[in-house]
Amino acid sequence: MNVTRPLRNAALPALLTATALLALTACGTSEADSASGSGAGGTVSVRIPDPGNSGVLALGKKDGSLDKALGKVGAKVEWTGSAGPFAPAAQAMNADQLDIATGSITSGITSLAQRPGFRFFTAVDPDAAGEGILVRDGSGIESVADLVGRKVAVNQGGTGEYLLLKALAKANIPADKVQRVYLRPDQTAAVFNAGKVDAWAVWATYAVAEIGSGKAHFVADGAAIGSDNYSLNAVRTGFAEQHPEVVKALYQYLHDASAEEKRNPAAYLNVFTDVGPTAVTGKAAEVQTGFTAQGGTVDPIGPEDTARFKAVAAFYAEQKVTKTEVDVAAHLLDVEKLT
Structure with a gap:
């Protein structure tokens, strides 16, 4: 392989599709x-x-x-x-x-x-641009500090929980000041849009549709959070x-x-x-x-x-x-x- 390492910048997952929402099933072989x-x-x-x-x-x-x-x-x-x-x-x-x-x-x-x-x-x-803390337009949440006392949907142990915890740590907010609501990513959009949670820590696979609807935006993206x-x-x-x-x-x-x-x-x-x-x-x-x-x-x-x-x-x-x-x-x- 030719491996002159290119300049690397923020990314989207490049192996699997950014729009696949189904869980892995039926994987067996003999x-x-x-x-x-x-x-x-x-x-x-x-x-x-x-x-x-x-x-x-x-x-x-x-x-x-x-x-x-x-x-x-x-x-x-x-x-x-x-x-x-x-x-x-x-x-x-x-x-x-x-x-x-x-x-x-x-x-x-x-x-x-x-x-x-x-x-x-x-x-x-x-991914500096495509992941972050998503909020609905008009929610009144204008900063990470505004998440105190609120409910935030995350996938347990994965990207969502990391993004939320990282954002809170950067803002010097104790993690227990925000309620984490553990949900599967492919089940969260309906909960988020129904207002049953106040924000959603999410990545591009699921954020694109919400931002594209014109009704939601990142209050802090990966760059602002300092995501690794x-x-x-x-x-x-x-x-x-x-x-x-x-x-x-x-x-x-x-x-x-x-x-x-x-x-x-x-x-x-x-x-x-x-x-x-x-x-x-x-x-x-x-x-x-x-x-x-x-x-x-x-x-x-x-x-x-x-x-x-x-x-x-x-x-x-x-x-x-x-x-x-x-x-x-x-x-x-x-x-x-x-x-």
Whole structure:
């Protein structure tokens, strides 16, 4: 792979679609296939959640470019389940039902605190523009300080809880001054729009529709919060050990495609359909392409990234999200050294 590391800036998750709202389901394969990682004719099957209607993998699926790239190392994609939260994807990798998944460093840390069967092999810089604390227009909440005494929806142990805790810490507000309401991200929009919570700590996958509606905005975005919430790609440990050349080829594809997506984000929206619930249209499309254009690319994990991962792990331990500080560095792959 050509690896002159580009200037990296704020990012959106580049492996799985930004609009996939469904949880990972139906990931099983036979034990014989998963043990060998190979299908007919010795071709290695790479089990990846279906990417939905937008993003790098959606386009790669539609035009066949991903299978073409992986075919050079004797591999092909087996689309399985749907893109969604990282926690169930991590469980699927641990159970040898999935080979590749995307998640944030925050959800990654809580998954690593269990008994992980995966390692991270790429990083996309924190999304300064597309994540933050979302409030409804006219709510009267004009700063993080205004969240005191309010209810804020977060996904437990993941990006939402991290963003809220990080924002409160930066504003010197004790965490217990704000009520955290734990909700699944794909169930939160209705609760937020019904006014049952006052704010929502959220990322671009779910924020785009709300901001695009013209009825909500970030009271503090990732830049204002000082977020270290990287997007990471994870690989099942056994798969990486058996097929390092496939992991490296996948990285190369994602790196190149994410750079192209940043240059031309509209080409990666509504890949299969521009109508229906998976389509991003109108103002929401403008919001999404704007976030993507400001985003980063899929890159190797470097020393500076590892240091920031450690800072997030230390913060989570300090905030008692995890019982101890998780050693993230022990679960990283140097994709440039894979052979």
